[in-house]
Amino acid sequence: MRVRELLTLARTHHGVQASSKKQLLDQVAQLAAASCDSLNEQEVFDALVAREKLGSTGIGEGIAIPHCRLGHCQQAVGLLLKLESPIDFDAVDGHPVDLVFVL
Numbered sequence: 001m002r003v004r005e006l007l008t009l010a011r012t013h014h015g016v017q018a019s020s021k022k023q024l025l026d027q028v029a030q031l032a033a034a035s036c037d038s039l040n041e042q043e044v045f046d047a048l049v050a051r052e053k054l055g056s057t058g059i060g061e062g063i064a065i066p067h068c069r070l071g072h073c074q075q076a077v078g079l080l081l082k083l084e085s086p087i088d089f090d091a092v093d094g095h096p097v098d099l100v101f102v103l
Contacts, residue, residue, distance in 0.1 A: 006076055011031070011035050011077075012079075012080045013080070013082070014082045015082065016081045016083050017084050018083060020087060020088070021052070021090070022049070024081075024083070024100065025045060025066065028079060028081070028100070029042070029045035031079055036077050038074075039077065048067075050068070051066065051067060051068045052066065056089060056091060058089035058090055060092050061093065062086060062097055062098050062099055063099045063101070064089045066100065066102050067102065068103075077103070079100075079102040080101055081100040081102070082100075083100065
């Protein structure tokens with residue numbers, strides 16, 4: 001799969017407003033479900049939150065890569081979000097996040 005197939009224009013968002021990691025993950029779940037008929041918003045949210053409980057996906061330098069695996073999802077789905085304002089994401093370097101790549 002090529003990046004342009006993974007990150008379509010409809011799955012790329014700029015100026016996203018979120019005040020917390022939980023609120024951002026909720027928005028991500030909504031956007032993912034809206035962009036792919038086989039995804040359920042609540043299931044995506046629960047899986048992303050469960051993954052974050054294992055350890056933050058904030059990799060540093062203002063970037064986070066939240067991700068999860070859903071058994072019935074047969075192909076990768078990606079979203080790219082640029083936040084309007086950085087938020088605390090419990091990143092490994094302690095810096096807030098404003099660029100989010102979701103798988």
